[in-house]
Amino acid sequence: MERNDRWIGRVVIVGGGTAGWMTAAALSQSLGRHVALTLVESDMIATIGVGEATIPPIRAFHDLAGINEAEFIRETFATFKLGIEFRDWSRPNTRYFHPFGYYGTQKDLGYFLQYWLRLAERGRVADFSEFSLCALAARHNVMAEASPDPNHPLHLFSSAYHFDASLYARYLKSVSVARGVTHTLGDIVDADKDPVSGLVTALRLKSGETVEGDLFIDCSGLRGVLIDKAMGSPYEDWSKWLPMNRAVAMPCEGRMPLAPFTLSTARAFGWQWRIPLQHRVGNGIVYSSDFASDDEAADTLVANLEGKALASPNRIRFTTGRRQTAWAKNVVAIGLSSGFLEPLESTSIYLIQSSIQRLIKHFPDKTFAAVNIEAYNRAAAAEIETVRDFLILHYHATERDESELWNYVRTMPIPDSLAHRIALFRERGQLNLAAEELFQSTSWLSVLMGQGIRPRTYMPTMAFQDDNLLAEGYARLERHLKATVARLPDHLAFLRAGGLIHPSLLAAAN
Numbered sequence: 001m002e003r004n005d006r007w008i009g010r011v012v013i014v015g016g017g018t019a020g021w022m023t024a025a026a027l028s029q030s031l032g033r034h035v036a037l038t039l040v041e042s043d044m045i046a047t048i049g050v051g052e053a054t055i056p057p058i059r060a061f062h063d064l065a066g067i068n069e070a071e072f073i074r075e076t077f078a079t080f081k082l083g084i085e086f087r088d089w090s091r092p093n094t095r096y097f098h099p100f101g102y103y104g105t106q107k108d109l110g111y112f113l114q115y116w117l118r119l120a121e122r123g124r125v126a127d128f129s130e131f132s133l134c135a136l137a138a139r140h141n142v143m144a145e146a147s148p149d150p151n152h153p154l155h156l157f158s159s160a161y162h163f164d165a166s167l168y169a170r171y172l173k174s175v176s177v178a179r180g181v182t183h184t185l186g187d188i189v190d191a192d193k194d195p196v197s198g199l200v201t202a203l204r205l206k207s208g209e210t211v212e213g214d215l216f217i218d219c220s221g222l223r224g225v226l227i228d229k230a231m232g233s234p235y236e237d238w239s240k241w242l243p244m245n246r247a248v249a250m251p252c253e254g255r256m257p258l259a260p261f262t263l264s265t266a267r268a269f270g271w272q273w274r275i276p277l278q279h280r281v282g283n284g285i286v287y288s289s290d291f292a293s294d295d296e297a298a299d300t301l302v303a304n305l306e307g308k309a310l311a312s313p314n315r316i317r318f319t320t321g322r323r324q325t326a327w328a329k330n331v332v333a334i335g336l337s338s339g340f341l342e343p344l345e346s347t348s349i350y351l352i353q354s355s356i357q358r359l360i361k362h363f364p365d366k367t368f369a370a371v372n373i374e375a376y377n378r379a380a381a382a383e384i385e386t387v388r389d390f391l392i393l394h395y396h397a398t399e400r401d402e403s404e405l406w407n408y409v410r411t412m413p414i415p416d417s418l419a420h421r422i423a424l425f426r427e428r429g430q431l432n433l434a435a436e437e438l439f440q441s442t443s444w445l446s447v448l449m450g451q452g453i454r455p456r457t458y459m460p461t462m463a464f465q466d467d468n469l470l471a472e473g474y475a476r477l478e479r480h481l482k483a484t485v486a487r488l489p490d491h492l493a494f495l496r497a498g499g500l501i502h503p504s505l506l507a508a509a510n
């Protein structure tokens, strides 16, 4: 490659949690031969280590980072995920499923719900959840690989993973170090800056050592060692919409069958997750200190474990929101240092992935052009704001009224962008989504309908359709999806057949 003083030659990643090692793995694959990569982490400050559920784009990240999918699954005791089951969210004793993939077929050109509303009004169609391959597969604990062939029944299939977050970071570390990433242990106590440009020039470690670089990626978690302390980028607090600020996590022994979905159960003061892995189940309660004490949350978690506890409670504090400028001068914040939206829809690891992809797209030279940085920051802000609205929807669209938390979120003012979206859907079942939004119609439709928001009517043009033809088409599709799912193997059998079980569990799985 042409060597020029303008090009970035040294990238320093601060922090060795999920964000730090994902960044190291992706950059070592895409830039590694041209750029010297160093990752500095403290061996005194623990990682968060509880991000265990993902969404389908993680597969694209693994392609970008050159990760061997089968090896990663085995090493992290991963299982497959087809979506999230929400229990008791709209009111006690209710449940709905937010699946990956699509409702209907691609032939309905995005009008699945509109046709369905027309037929439902006439009592001529099954519940809309019967038209999602992933929802049906999750209900029957079966698994498949999606087909790239648009005519194949599994073309509409889609999956992500649950994995052990600490093992994921460890696995990505082994991949990155093998590719030449320098791993330095040390506590960062300060950063040197150029007095004229304000660019960070080096990290100062407690040991007295310094680590120099051209570009610094702050993956130091909620501390924001560089983005907050060195660059002073303010944190925008979103607690008024997303009031959760505490979590308590505790793994327990697993149980069969191995569910291919995350379970989210609403509680009086928050919600509880259940994430099944090959060797254990991850559990936790997310709550707000305004509505519950730490002891109340931990007691509720312990009382609701489905197996024997495998560790003592791990308590975590956070504030929902985002860093106003995720990229300041030559410091880019990725991971929790750039913001956190609580784990309700498993979006944090995805936001790390998309930040890395965006950084590669906007990779700077040493001039650090302001307009390039601005473009990155605008895209980052737009992305996290649409995800924020989607999360607020889960809390706000509820009929629960038995506790202070639910009364607060049900009646709180919500962002205009979300209020408009709900109003349009309520009027005519329409969703005006931008193509770049992370959550598309399957997601919005599942949660809006699941939380009890029903459109008043459908688009007038639906009345011009032939109802008999539509009803026959939907009935045929329903039979076809059921027949497809009936042929699929059980989740555990699928892992076993693919050689995806961790070697230490093979005897038990056979």
Ligand SMILES: Cc1cc2nc3c(=O)[nH]c(=O)nc-3n(C[C@H](O)[C@H](O)[C@H](O)COP(=O)(O)OP(=O)(O)OC[C@H]3O[C@@H](n4cnc5c(N)ncnc54)[C@H](O)[C@@H]3O)c2cc1C
Pocket (backbone or CB within 6 Å): 014, 015, 016, 017, 018, 019, 020, 040, 041, 042, 043, 044, 045, 046, 047, 048, 049, 050, 051, 052, 053, 054, 165, 186, 187, 188, 189, 219, 220, 221, 222, 223, 225, 247, 248, 284, 316, 318, 334, 335, 336, 337, 342, 343, 346, 347, 348, 349, 350
């Ligand atoms: C309760 C909860 C549940 C979650 N569940 C999910 C989920 O299901 N799905 C999902 O996608 N995401 C989830 N997340 C988010 C996910 O855990 C994080 O996005 C992910 O762990 C990234 O963390 P991180 O690497 O940014 O920070 P951390 O894991 O906190 O790592 C920070 C690193 O910085 C280092 N460091 C800090 N200060 C210094 C210093 N001064 N000097 C040197 N090193 C330093 C630390 O040693 C550590 O290595 C969850 C988060 C929480 C809180």
